[in-house]
Amino acid sequence: DAKTTQPPSMDCAEGRAANLPCNHSTISGNEYVYWYRQIHSQGPQYIIHGLKNNETNEMASLIITEDRKSSTLILPHATLRDTAVYYCIVRVNFGNEKLTFGTGTRLTIIP
Amino acid sequence: GAGVSQTPSNKVTEKGKYVELRCDPISGHTALYWYRQSLGQGPEFLIYFQGTGAADDSGLPNDRFFAVRPEGSVSTLKIQRTERGDSAVYLCASSLGTDYTDTQYFGPGTRLTVL
Numbered sequence: 001d002a003k004t005t006q007p008p009s010m011d012c013a014e015g016r017a018a019n020l021p022c023n024h025s026t027i028s029g030n031e032y033v034y035w036y037r038q039i040h041s042q043g044p045q046y047i048i049h050g051l052k053n054n055e056t057n058e059m060a061s062l063i064i065t066e067d068r069k070s071s072t073l074i075l076p077h078a079t080l081r082d083t084a085v086y087y088c089i090v091r092v093n094f095g096n097e098k099l100t101f102g103t104g105t106r107l108t109i110i111p
Numbered sequence: 112g113a114g115v116s117q118t119p120s121n122k123v124t125e126k127g128k129y130v131e132l133r134c135d136p137i138s139g140h141t142a143l144y145w146y147r148q149s150l151g152q153g154p155e156f157l158i159y160f161q162g163t164g165a166a167d168d169s170g171l172p173n174d175r176f177f178a179v180r181p182e183g184s185v186s187t188l189k190i191q192r193t194e195r196g197d198s199a200v201y202l203c204a205s206s207l208g209t210d211y212t213d214t215q216y217f218g219p220g221t222r223l224t225v226l
Binding site: 043101 | 142146152156167217218
C-alpha cells in the first residue's frame with residue numbers, strides 16, 4: 001500500500017470548516033483513499049473513502065485531486081466532538097484486507 | 112444494533128504470564144481483524160480472519176502471538192510468555208466480508224499492561 005503524509009496537528013474554530021490534507025504521491029491506480037478518525041480512548045471510526053471522484057456523506061466530504069496524489073477531508077461545520085486523530089489510508093482493494101495506519105493528524109476544535 | 116465488543120477492557124499481567132483477549136464481532140460479519148496500538152502510534156495490523164480461517168497473519172510479531180476463531184464468530188487473541196513490550200491497546204474490527212470496500216467497524220479495545 002502507498003505511504004501517506006499528514007500534518008501532525010491542526011486547530012480549527014468551532015463552527016468553521018476543518019480541512020485536513022493528505023499527500024499520497026505514490027498511490028497506484030487500484031488504491032482507494034480511506035479516512036478514519038479516533039476519538040480519545042475509542043476504536044477508530046470509518047468516515048469516508050473514494051477512488052478518484054469526490055465523495056460526500058453525512059459526516060464529511062472527500063476531495064481527491066485529478067492526479068490522485070493528494071486529498072482533503074472536509075468537515076463542513078466542526079464541533080467539539082470532532083476533536084480526534086484523523087488517519088488517511090490508501091488501500092488496494094484486491095486481496096489485501098488490512099488497513100495500514102500512519103500517525104495521523106491530531107485535530108483540535110477550539111471553542 | 113450492537114457493535115464490536117472486546118473483553119476485558121483492561122488487563123494487567125506480569126511478565127511471563129499467558130493472556131487471552133476476546134473479541135465479539137458484529138453479528139453476521141464474516142471478516143474479523145486484530146490490530147495493536149502503541150502509545151502515540153496508529154493501529155498496526157496483526158491478523159485477519161475470513162470465517163474460521165486466518166487469511167493473513169503476516170502482522171503477528173512472533174510465535175508468542177496466536178489467534179483463533181473456531182466457529183467463525185468470536186475470536187480470541189492469545190499471548191504467551193508476555194513481555195513488557197507487549198503493553199498496548201489491542202483492537203478488534205469486523206466487516207461484512209463480502210466486498211473489498213467493506214467498512215471495518217472497530218471495538219473499543221483491550222488495554223494490556225505487562226508489569
